[in-house]
Amino acid sequence: MSIPYFEFLRAELAPGLLDGLWVSLIVIIPSALLGAFIGLTAGVLRVYGPMPVRKLAEAYVSLFRGTPLVVQVFFWYFALPYIKFGGWSLVLDPIPAAILAFGLCSGAYQSEYIRGGLNSIKRGQIRAALALGMTTRQAVMNVVLPQAFRRALPGCGNEIIYLIKYSSLASIITVNELTGTATTIAKNSWRNIEVFCTLGVVYLLLVTVATWLLHLLEDTLSVPGFERPQE
Amino acid sequence: MSQHSENTPILEARNLIKVLGGNRVLDSVNLDIGRGRVKVLIGPSGAGKSTLLQCLNFLTPPDSGHILLEGREVNAGSKKELCSFRQQVGMIFQDFNLFDHLSALENVRVALMKVRGMSKLDATERAVAELKRVGLVDRAAHYPANLSGGQKQRVAIARALAMDPKVMLLDEPTSALDPELIGEVLTVIRALAQGGMTMIMATHQISFSASLADEFIFMEKGRIVEHGSPAELLGKGVGSRTQAFCAKISELTGEADGEFRS
Numbered sequence: 001m002s003i004p005y006f007e008f009l010r011a012e013l014a015p016g017l018l019d020g021l022w023v024s025l026i027v028i029i030p031s032a033l034l035g036a037f038i039g040l041t042a043g044v045l046r047v048y049g050p051m052p053v054r055k056l057a058e059a060y061v062s063l064f065r066g067t068p069l070v071v072q073v074f075f076w077y078f079a080l081p082y083i084k085f086g087g088w089s090l091v092l093d094p095i096p097a098a099i100l101a102f103g104l105c106s107g108a109y110q111s112e113y114i115r116g117g118l119n120s121i122k123r124g125q126i127r128a129a130l131a132l133g134m135t136t137r138q139a140v141m142n143v144v145l146p147q148a149f150r151r152a153l154p155g156c157g158n159e160i161i162y163l164i165k166y167s168s169l170a171s172i173i174t175v176n177e178l179t180g181t182a183t184t185i186a187k188n189s190w191r192n193i194e195v196f197c198t199l200g201v202v203y204l205l206l207v208t209v210a211t212w213l214l215h216l217l218e219d220t221l222s223v224p225g226f227e228r229p230q231e
Numbered sequence: 232m233s234q235h236s237e238n239t240p241i242l243e244a245r246n247l248i249k250v251l252g253g254n255r256v257l258d259s260v261n262l263d264i265g266r267g268r269v270k271v272l273i274g275p276s277g278a279g280k281s282t283l284l285q286c287l288n289f290l291t292p293p294d295s296g297h298i299l300l301e302g303r304e305v306n307a308g309s310k311k312e313l314c315s316f317r318q319q320v321g322m323i324f325q326d327f328n329l330f331d332h333l334s335a336l337e338n339v340r341v342a343l344m345k346v347r348g349m350s351k352l353d354a355t356e357r358a359v360a361e362l363k364r365v366g367l368v369d370r371a372a373h374y375p376a377n378l379s380g381g382q383k384q385r386v387a388i389a390r391a392l393a394m395d396p397k398v399m400l401l402d403e404p405t406s407a408l409d410p411e412l413i414g415e416v417l418t419v420i421r422a423l424a425q426g427g428m429t430m431i432m433a434t435h436q437i438s439f440s441a442s443l444a445d446e447f448i449f450m451e452k453g454r455i456v457e458h459g460s461p462a463e464l465l466g467k468g469v470g471s472r473t474q475a476f477c478a479k480i481s482e483l484t485g486e487a488d489g490e491f492r493s
Contacts, residue, residue, distance in 0.1 A: 127290050128328035128387075132342035132394060133318035135310060142345055147332045225331050225376030 005194055013185060013195060017202055020181030024206075027098050027177055028167050032160050034103030039110020039156065040149070046111060047118045048140050057111070064108035069166055073101045077173040098170035102163060109159045117152030118144060150218075150226040157214035161207055168203075178202060239302040240265050241429050242320070242398045247286055247296035249279075249453075256282045257293065258453040264398065264431060269424050271440040272433040273473065274450035280433035281325075283450070284400045287431070288320045289313060301397070318346060321396030325403040327383040329375040329390075335362060335382075336371040339390045347394070361389035365419050381412030385419055392423075399423070401432035437477045441465060449473040 002008075045057040064072065077097040081089050092100065121144050129139035171180030178199060186195040218228045240263035249257040256279045264270050272280040285291040287298060289307045298305045305316045330338050339358035343349045349357070362368045365385040375383055384404055391399060404420065405413045417439050424430060424443050434440050441447075441461040449457040449464070449472060457464060457473050464473040 122328075124324060124326060124328035125330060128322075128324065128330070129342075131288060131290060131317055131320075131322035131324075132390070133314045133346045134342060135314055138345050142341060143330050143332075147330075150332065223332055223334075224374040 002191070008189070008191065008194065009198065012189065013198055016181050016185050017178060017198065020176060020178040021202065021206075023095075023175060023181075024167055024170075024177040027095060027102065027170050027175065028164055030099045031102035031106060031167065032163055034099065035106025035110055035159070035163060036156065038103060038107025039114055039159075040145075042107060042111035043114025043118060043148075043152075044140060044145065046115050048136065061108045061111055064105050065112075069101070069105050069169055070172065072105055073098065073169050073173055076101045094170070094173045094175045097173060098167070098175050102167060102170075105166075106159055106163045109162075110156050113152040113155035113159065114148060116155070117148030117150075120151055121147050147226070150221055150223075153214075153218055153221070154228075157211075157218075160214065161210060164206055164210055165203060238265070240299070241301055242287065242431075243299040243302075244283075244287060245297040245299070247283065247293045247298075249282055249286055249291065249293050251282070255453045257286060260296075260453070260455055262287075262431075262448070262455070264429060266429055267427045268445045269430045269432070269443050270446045270448055271444040272431065272448050272450060273435070273437070273440075273476065274456075275476065278450040279453040280450055281402055282453075284322070284402045284431065284433055287400055288317050288322055290322070314346070318394050319397045321391030321394060321399040323384070323387055323391060323399065323401040323404045325406050327375075327380070327387045327407070329378075329383050329387055331375050334372050334374050335367060335378065335386045335389075338375075338386055339393050342390070343393055357393055358389075361393045362386070364392065365389045366415075379412060380408045381415045384408065384416045388416075388419055388423075398429040398431065401430060401434070403433050403435070405434065405436060435480055437480055447473055449476065 003011075042057045042060060045053050046061070047054075049057060076092060077094060080097075081091045083089060125143050125147065126136075126139045129143040130136070134142070167177065168179035170177050171183060174180075176184075182195050182199040186192045189195065215228070222228055243263040245261055247257050247260040247262075248255070258279075260279070260283055262270075262283070272283065274280055282291060286293040286296075289298075289305075292307060298307075300316055300319060306312050307316075329335075330341065333341060336355065336358050339361050340351075340354045343354035343357055344351060347354075359368060359371065362371055365388055367382060367385050367389065370378060370382060370386075373382075375386075378386065388404075401420070405416050408416065413436070417436065420430075420432070421439075421443060432440065432444075444461055446458055447461050447464050448455055451472070457471055463469070464471045465477060
């Protein structure tokens with residue numbers, strides 16, 4: 001009665017998922033960049049910031065690591081418009097709301113890896129930089145952070161892989177990305193198993209490409225003493 | 232006038248006190264050093280030699296006391312003044328502390344560019360010259376992970392020299408080295424001293440430093456116990472505590488130091 005899988009894939013599923021894939025990329029790439037930027041900033045502030053800033057960064061991390069991402073996504077999309085700043089309120093479209101939610105959540109986790117990386121750098125490195133007349137800021141930016149970033153990169157990459165998969169949550173605020181599109185197709189066609197198995201394969205491909213790109217970055221930044229462990 | 236300025240010590244420490252974990256690591260230490268002089272800090276470990284050197288450039292801020300550079304007191308509360316002071320005081324660490332992610336050349340160059348604001352071209356030229364001075368220009372592209380301990384310490388010396396310091400603080404520069412690598416570093420230090428560099432060095436290399444130092448400073452329990460020229464402290468039959476300490480070290484390391492034995 002129903003058409004064969006490959007026919008279904010060619011005529012309906014693949015074109016739909018391809019549209020969804022572009023939307024997913026529009027969400028994932030800016031979220032990953034935003035998350036990396038926030039993670040780097042928050043990580044440095046947590047280790048080297050003045051005490052009040054340090055506490056503030058800690059609070060940010062606890063809040064965004066401690067609440068479910070679904071709640072955060074709903075908050076930025078549904079709740080934010082109700083918060084009035086002197087008569088003004090901010091209404092975000094679904095895609096910007098998703099990017100903000102993912103970026104902030106990813107940044108909280110990224111900052112953990114950066115913090116670990118910073119703490120793993122020997123005290124002597126910063127002392128030597130200070131002894132040459134660098135300010136603490138120059139020492140952190142030119143000596144400690146470049147080393148810490150290389151150490152943190154595998155962890156941060158891992159976080160980006162997670163981000164690719166939890167970007168599927170954007171579908172709950174009407175973003176028609178991969179998972180949202182797949183759900184619609186599954187409902188209309190009653191072919192749940194085929195649709196969601198295919199969806200899984202698409203995410204697997206996406207993650208494979210991302211892994212390869214991250215390895216490329218690790219190799220580019222690799223210097224003796226900071227190599228990627230050879231598997 | 233000129234006579235006066237010649238006599239002004241380059242670096243002077245007055246009444247330095249540092250308490251760490253309830254211990255007086257530095258107990259009212261006074262020290263001054265004139266241009267081109269070499270002073271050597273000796274004493275048992277825990278005597279406060281390292282702490283003294285680190286207090287002299289505020290890497291470990293002293294609890295109280297004054298530090299003067301060419302007769303002017305350093306205000307460590309001012310970031311700008313502190314950074315400018317540290318540029319003029321080179322520091323060599325026991326464990327080298329080369330920047331691990333930078334090549335030998337970049338290690339020497341980075342502060343020239345970031346602190347001195349030199350162009351990359353000028354900084355590179357200067358860095359190459361300094362690496363030549365310590366005999367490592369052929370290792371310029373090597374990273375610390377691929378350098379021997381002795382080479383690392385020589386790069387660290389080049390890095391400090393590139394900032395044109397008025398005085399160098401050396402904190403046991405050869406203590407972390409394998410015995411066969413000590414010589415190359417001592418050769419560089421000797422050349423520096425002969426070139427007129429002002430230096431304060433903590434070391435256990437007694438015979439080497441006796442041939443170099445204008446003054447030995449013997450520290451114990453955070454205090455300067457004895458000081459004087461190596462001949463005064465180590466001469467036959469002097470019976471100084473410095474001599475007793477040095478004799479013990481020579482015995483342990485097998486250093487052939489016959490003329491200084493009591």
